Amino acid sequence: MLKVDLHCHSNVSDGVLAPAAVAAYARKGGVDVWALTDHDEVGGIKAARTAANELGMRFVAGVEISVTWASETVHIVGLRIDEDNRALIDGLAATRNGREARAREISAQLEQAGIPGAYEGALNYVGNPDLMSRTHFARYLVEIGVCGSTSEVFRRYLTEGKPGYVPHRWASLEDAVGWIRGAGGIPVIAHPGRYKFSETAQGALFDAFRQLGGNAIEVVTGSHTPDQYATYAELARRYGFLASRGTDFHAPGEARVEFAELPPLPAGLTPVWHDWF
Numbered sequence: 466m467l468k469v470d471l472h473c474h475s476n477v478s479d480g481v482l483a484p485a486a487v488a489a490y491a492r493k494g495g496v497d498v499w500a501l502t503d504h505d506e507v508g509g510i511k512a513a514r515t516a517a518n519e520l521g522m523r524f525v526a527g528v529e530i531s532v533t534w535a536s537e538t539v540h541i542v543g544l545r546i547d548e549d550n551r552a553l554i555d556g557l558a559a560t561r562n563g564r565e566a567r568a569r570e571i572s573a574q575l576e577q578a579g580i581p582g583a584y585e586g587a588l589n590y591v592g593n594p595d596l597m598s599r600t601h602f603a604r605y606l607v608e609i610g611v612c613g614s615t616s617e618v619f620r621r622y623l624t625e626g627k628p629g630y631v632p633h634r635w636a637s638l639e640d641a642v643g644w645i646r647g648a649g650g651i652p653v654i655a656h657p658g659r660y661k662f663s664e665t666a667q668g669a670l671f672d673a674f675r676q677l678g679g680n681a682i683e684v685v686t687g688s689h690t691p692d693q694y695a696t697y698a699e700l701a702r703r704y705g706f707l708a709s710r711g712t713d714f715h716a717p718g719e720a721r722v723e724f725a726e727l728p729p730l731p732a733g734l735t736p737v738w739h740d741w742f
Contacts, residue, residue, distance in 0.1 A: 466729065467497045467498055467738075467742075468495050468496050468497045468498070468724075469496070469497065469498040469499075469710055469736070469738055470491060470496045470498070470499050470500070470710065470711045470712055470714075470724060470727065471498075471499075471500040471502070471525060471527065471542070471544055471653075471709050471710060471711040471737070471738070472500065472502050472527075472529070472542060472655065472656075472683065472686060472687075472709070472710075472711025472712065472713045472714075473487055473491065473499065473500060473501055473502055473711060473712065473713070473714045474487075474501075474502065474503055474504065474529075474713075474714060474715045475487045475501060475503055475509045475513065475592070476592030476593070477503045477506050477508050477509035477592055477593050477596070478503035478504035478505070478506050478509075478529075478592075478593065478596045478598070479504060479596065479598045479600040479601060479715060480503070480592075480714070480715045480716060481590075481715065481716035481717075481719075482716065482717075483509075483512070483592075484501055484509035484510075484512040484513035484516065485512055485513070485515070485516035487501065487513070487714065488501075488513055488516035488517045488520055488522065489516065489520065490714075490717065490724065491522070491714070491724050492517075492520040492521070492522055493724070494723060494724025494725040495724065495725050496522060496724050497522060497523065498522065498523040498524075498525065498738065498742075499517055499522045499523070499524060499525065500524070500525035500526070500527040500544055500711070501513040501524075501526070501527055502527035502528055502529045502542050502543075502544075502711070503528065503529065503596075504529050504530075504531060504540075504596060504598065505528070505529070505530060505531055505557045505560045505561050505596065506528070506557060506561070506593060506595075506596055507526070507528050507546070507548040507553070507554065507557065508593070510526045510527075510548045511548075514526065523742070525544055525545055525738075526544075526545065526546050526547070526548050526650075527542060527543055527544050527545075527546060527650075528542070528543045528546060528548075528553075528557065528645075528650075529541070529542050529543075529655060530542075530543065530556075530557070530560065530635075530636055530641040530644070530645070531560055531633075531635035531636065532635050532636050532637065532638050532640075532641045533633075533634050533635045533636070533637070534637075534638050534670060534673075535662070535666060535669075535670070537660060537661065537662070538632075538633075538635060539638070539654070539655075539660060539670065540654075540655035540656070541638070541641045541642065541645065541652055541653065541654060541655065541679070542652070542653040542654075542655045542683070542709070542711075543641075543644070543645035543648065543650040543651065543652055543653070544650055544651045544653060544709070544737065545649065545650050545651055545741070546645060546648040546649060546650035547648045547649050547650070548648075550644075550647060550648035550649070552644055552647050552648070553644045553645070553647065553648040556636065556640060556641075556644040557644070559636070560635055560636045561595050561596060563633060563634075564595060564596060564597055564598070564633070565594070565595075565597065567631050567633050568584060568587070568597040568598075568601075568602075569584055570631045571583070571584075571599070571602055571623070571629045571630075571631050572584035572587070572602075574628050574629045574630070574631065575602070575606075575622070575628055575629045577628070578622070578628035578629070580606065580609075580611060580628075583602055583605060583606070583629075586602075586605035586608065586609065587601040587602040587604070587605045588601070589605070590604045590605060599619075599623045599629075600615065600715065602618075602622075602623060602629065603615040603618035603619060603622075603623060606618045606622065615719060638670075638673060638674065638677065639677055642674065642677040642678055642679050643677070646678050651680075651681060651707075651737060652674070652677075652678070652679040652680075652681070653679070653681040653682060653683060653707075653709045653737060654670070654671070654674055654679065654681070654682040654683065655683050655686070655688075655713075656683050656686045656688035656689060656713060657670075657682055657683065657697055657700075658688065658689045658690070658693040658696065658697060659688050659689075671700070671704050671706075675704065675706075680705070680706055680707055681706050681707035681708070681709050681737045682697060682700070682701055682704075682706045682707075682708065682709065683697070683708075683709045683710070683711060684697045684698050684701055684708040684709065684710065684730055684731065684734065685708075685710040685711075685727060685728060685729070685730055685731075686709075686710065686711055686712070686713050687711070687712040687713040687714070687720045687721045687722040687727065688713045688721070691728075694728070694731060695731065698730070698731040698733070698734055701734055702733065702734065707734075707735050707736065707737040707739070708730050708734040708735065708736055708737060709736070709737045710727065710729070710730055710736070711727075712724055712727050
């Protein structure tokens with residue numbers, strides 16, 4: 466059975482390792498089919514593809530697009546995209562616009578909470594200045610001892626109602642799905658268990674996604690608990706979605722599940738990669 470990982474980040478967005486180093490880490494973890502899906506950016510794909518080929522892994526070009534839907538941030542992964550598609554490139558550039566201003570406002574709020582210099586500190590963790598994110602701030606807060614882990618940071622800071630939370634208006638669901646499909650790709654709702662939607666709102670998201678041409682969700686992902694694997698397997702069956710799988714890797718030791726530990730998809734699902742090879 467192929468070990469497939471279709472959700473991964475490098476330092477081109479908010480990961481720690483360069484694309485080639487992520488490829489090597491994935492291969493060490495036994496991955497056979499690997500996608501790089503950086504946030505709102507495709508600049509690491511060519512290096513990732515070269516490294517994967519050299520390591521004997523099948524490579525899938527991907528991206529993870531930030532979307533605002535029902536006043537919440539939702540992530541849509543695009544798989545098997547053409548990273549040179551002009552509409553996709555332009556759309557991602559528009560989505561990235563405004564991240565620096567948001568980062569400076571995050572820093573200002575943290576300073577008011579007694580944590581000065583957060584912008585400069587977070588910048589030390591940034592591989593791509595256009596993609597400064599909350600994760601970079603979280604790593605800095607761990608570095609200076611404010612919190613013991615990035616998960617603790619997100620319990621105390623940077624989330625709604627906590628110091629350092631600054632919402633941002635991302636792409637629309639229609640735009641994100643359209644850019645992915647226009648680039649020949651497959652849209653996938655990333656880690657649906659992470660969103661704070663009611664059952665009704667989640668159903669509305671799935672319906673809207675399907676009407677726009679989306680037909681896959683992540684079922685097994687490092688962002689889900691084991692209980693959620695079964696929950697989203699059942700929802701994939703109910704809605705007729707293809708099922709995807711990926712660690713949502715950002716850095717060694719930072720994820721809930723490492724490459725070698727991620728379980729296979731539950732039985733009775735059609736993998737999103739079922740007809741790729």
